[in-house]
Amino acid sequence: MFKQIHHIAITCKSLEKLKEFYIKLGFKLQKSYQDDEVIIAHLNLKGTLIELFEFNGSIKSIRVKRWDIKLKEPGLVHFALAVDDIKAAKQWVNDQLSVSTTEVTYGRTGINYFFMHDPEGNAIEVVECN
Template identity: 30%
Template sequence: MHFKQIHHVAIICSDYERSKHFYVELLGLTVIQETYRAERDSYKLDLRIGDTDQEIELFSFPNPPLRVNQPEARGLRHLAFVITNMDETVEALTHKGITVEPVRIDPITGNRYTFFADPDGLPLELVEVIEC
């Protein structure tokens, strides 16, 4: 058995149009397909991350329960995106009205990183990886 990469990450949002705007218009992810599932009163939006085959599946459901908002709670802790220029990315997000935490240095890898949140408070991380 050999796992090659993550295929997708699924996110359930509380306000579909607000989250769609955030991920598509503000973060610039590409829409692959949008599906309305009448039997579930639910949207499923497939989004491509950059020039990869990796995807985010954005779901809406009527009245989803709140996310446990403790950083060290069990389950998915955060979703991290690789970027190549931290300063430009932070500036672009800030210009779009997105609050970004101060940039830090990972003491183990030496990479610069920071966090911001989606409209439902899901922590999203930026990790600067300089290509050689």
């Protein structure tokens, strides 16, 4: 029934700043939309989409069939990006991005990983999958 994660949505203070950050990580701008209330950008990395929202005005939530979806409230625990070589990825992040990272750790689930934050503080885990 379910095939894969379609997208991850992040409400941001500066869509342009986050868009530039994720493009540096290899995401491509797939589509964008703008009106008086919101700017939306879809970024694609080999089939994984990040949907960025930047709201103007006072919209706090959107009603979707009895569910109160709070798109304007920031929040995300983390998401993970897969790499083949964790050490090379960490070196690239240190060289190319202005962010700090944790040390590479061997996790309880048997994978090597490290964490970093995007410019608005959203946590990104980088995991070695080879």
